[in-house]
Amino acid sequence: MSDTPHSSPMDLAAAYALGALDADDARTFEAYLASSPEAQREVAAFREVAALLAAGADAPAPGAELRARVLRSRPGTAAPQAASRVSAAARPRRSPWAVAVLASGMAAALFLAFALGRSRDTLRQELAARDSTLGELAARLRGREATLNAILEPGVRIYELTSSGDPKPGAQLFVDRARGVAILHAFRLKQAPAGRAYQLWFIKDGKPVPSLTFNADTTGHAMLQQVPFPAGGVISAAAVTEEPATGSLQPTTPILLVAPLPAS
Amino acid sequence: MSARRIDLAGGTYVTWRMSSTFSASPAGSSDRELMTRAAGGEEAAVGRLYDRYARVLHAVAYRIVGQRADAEEVVAETFAQAWRDAARFEEARGSVPAWLTMIARSRALDLTRARVRRDRATTSAGSEPGPGPAMGTWRSDPGEAVDADERQRKVREALAGLSAAQREAVELAFYEGLSQSEIALRLDEPLGTVKTRVRSAMQKLRDSLSPYFFERAE
Numbered sequence: 094m095s096d097t098p099h100s101s102p103m104d105l106a107a108a109y110a111l112g113a114l115d116a117d118d119a120r121t122f123e124a125y126l127a128s129s130p131e132a133q134r135e136v137a138a139f140r141e142v143a144a145l146l147a148a149g150a151d152a153p154a155p156g157a158e159l160r161a162r163v164l165r166s167r168p169g170t171a172a173p174q175a176a177s178r179v180s181a182a183a184r185p186r187r188s189p190w191a192v193a194v195l196a197s198g199m200a201a202a203l204f205l206a207f208a209l210g211r212s213r214d215t216l217r218q219e220l221a222a223r224d225s226t227l228g229e230l231a232a233r234l235r236g237r238e239a240t241l242n243a244i245l246e247p248g249v250r251i252y253e254l255t256s257s258g259d260p261k262p263g264a265q266l267f268v269d270r271a272r273g274v275a276i277l278h279a280f281r282l283k284q285a286p287a288g289r290a291y292q293l294w295f296i297k298d299g300k301p302v303p304s305l306t307f308n309a310d311t312t313g314h315a316m317l318q319q320v321p322f323p324a325g326g327v328i329s330a331a332a333v334t335e336e337p338a339t340g341s342l343q344p345t346t347p348i349l350l351v352a353p354l355p356a357s
Numbered sequence: 358m359s360a361r362r363i364d365l366a367g368g369t370y371v372t373w374r375m376s377s378t379f380s381a382s383p384a385g386s387s388d389r390e391l392m393t394r395a396a397g398g399e400e401a402a403v404g405r406l407y408d409r410y411a412r413v414l415h416a417v418a419y420r421i422v423g424q425r426a427d428a429e430e431v432v433a434e435t436f437a438q439a440w441r442d443a444a445r446f447e448e449a450r451g452s453v454p455a456w457l458t459m460i461a462r463s464r465a466l467d468l469t470r471a472r473v474r475r476d477r478a479t480t481s482a483g484s485e486p487g488p489g490p491a492m493g494t495w496r497s498d499p500g501e502a503v504d505a506d507e508r509q510r511k512v513r514e515a516l517a518g519l520s521a522a523q524r525e526a527v528e529l530a531f532y533e534g535l536s537q538s539e540i541a542l543r544l545d546e547p548l549g550t551v552k553t554r555v556r557s558a559m560q561k562l563r564d565s566l567s568p569y570f571f572e573r574a575e
Contacts, residue, residue, distance in 0.1 A: 107556045107560060107563075108555050111527065111531055111559060112459075112531070112534065113540070114536065116536075136450075139559055139563060141455050141570040141571065142562045142563045143455070143462075144413075144451075144452070144459070144571055145569065145571070146516075146527070146562075147413050147416045148416070148512045150416045150420050152415060153419065153425055155411055155428070155429050155432055159411065159429050159432060162433050163403065163404075163407050163437070164400050167398065168437075319401070
């Protein structure tokens with residue numbers, strides 16, 4: 094291990110966890126690490142420190158659609174488009190010879206494709222487009238079926254959240270206390286202004302507990318699935334307020350929609 | 358702000374005390390349980406991990422790549438890899454968020470390096486406008502939101518407790534992926550000095566932040 098001032102291999106644990114060791118030092122340290130449980134614990138602790146560095150950073154929140162995209166990346170299914178873009182960007186450059194060989198191969202393939210006829214190509218594209226549409230419809234149907242199943246579970250109770258607004262927005266809350274989840278369906282709701290969103294609250298032991306943020310679509314509807322229902326205490330009501338898009342830890346505006354949630 | 362009494366049907370009421378502080382920490386599955394379920398292909402488990410850690414992964418990616426769309430791609434790739442490799446996750450080597458963070462950092466650095474290579478070749482570097490407000494943020498667990506805010510405050514305090522030189526060394530290593538030799542070159546400082554700075558900074562951060570590690574009690 095080169096260059097001062099390390100008196101012990103353990104001194105390298107912090108830089109190793111940070112990914113800052115030079116290649117030679119990293120190889121030497123890894124050999125030591127493999128046989129030292131103490132060093133493994135040190136590295137694990139410094140990795141926690143490294144992971145926390147990002148927690149202090151200011152950054153915009155990821156877009157809401159990213160969650161659905163992540164859930165579509167189940168192993169064995171096609172990789173998300175984004176993934177392929179990153180991978181392609183990160184791929185090492187090929188040598189000019191390899192590029193030339195690849196280019197001539199691609200030219201031959203293109204020639205062959207034309208020789209096989211344009212109509213076949215068009216048919217394939219149409220089929221692919223229909224497959225994609227069918228896939229989207231099937232995914233939407235699966236989502237609807239899951240919602241329906243959740244609502245039809247024994248013990249699920251429906252509560253109406255009401256308001257005095259004009260036009261009068263409303264919401265239905267389907268609560269499954271046994272499973273600790275709820276579904277919120279809001280309607281006749283105006284879209285929140287830019288940078289704002291609606292936030293659901295539960296009133297637990299007389300105090301508001303923050304839940305999910307959401308926004309209405311262009312038809313005034315909003316659906317929140319898998320809303321965690323607070324555990325313990327007495328949950329006496331649910332309410333909706335308008336808050337900053339990132340949500341609030343305590344309500345900052347008057348209640349827009351509210352409903353009592355009697356347990357029995 | 359003063360308390361406001363909201364009367365509900367049936368004689369019940371709630372007190373809407375806008376300035377009140379409160380905490381909520383609904384019990385949830387441990388990260389390890391979620392990893393096991395994710396390894397079995399359970400989508401909800403991955404969703405739960407996403408709800409817990411997407412923000413922090415996005416923050417590290419955004420800090421490195423500097424563009425929101427690229428940062429989101431890094432997060433998507435990170436979860437795709439984590440899902441694929443969930444069965445191989447070894448808890449002894451660190452917590453789930455630490456593992457996810459290192460995947461995200463590595464992918465973000467790869468993307469940045471590839472972009473630098475591309476820009477050198479084409480000299481057509483384009484920069485995007487700064488990020489706008491994020492709508493529809495998925496904040497699914499109020500207890501975790503409270504934890505995250507507290508943790509962010511503590512991390513900032515801990516970083517502020519480092520000397521400027523220590524902070525710079527750590528940030529060059531973590532966000533730019535520089536080795537200690539490269540940092541020494543960049544700063545025109547002796548390598549030994551940089552090594553000492555990195556080590557002492559990380560130790561200091563560890564001392565201040567160990568109560569706030571992501572690792573959850575089982």
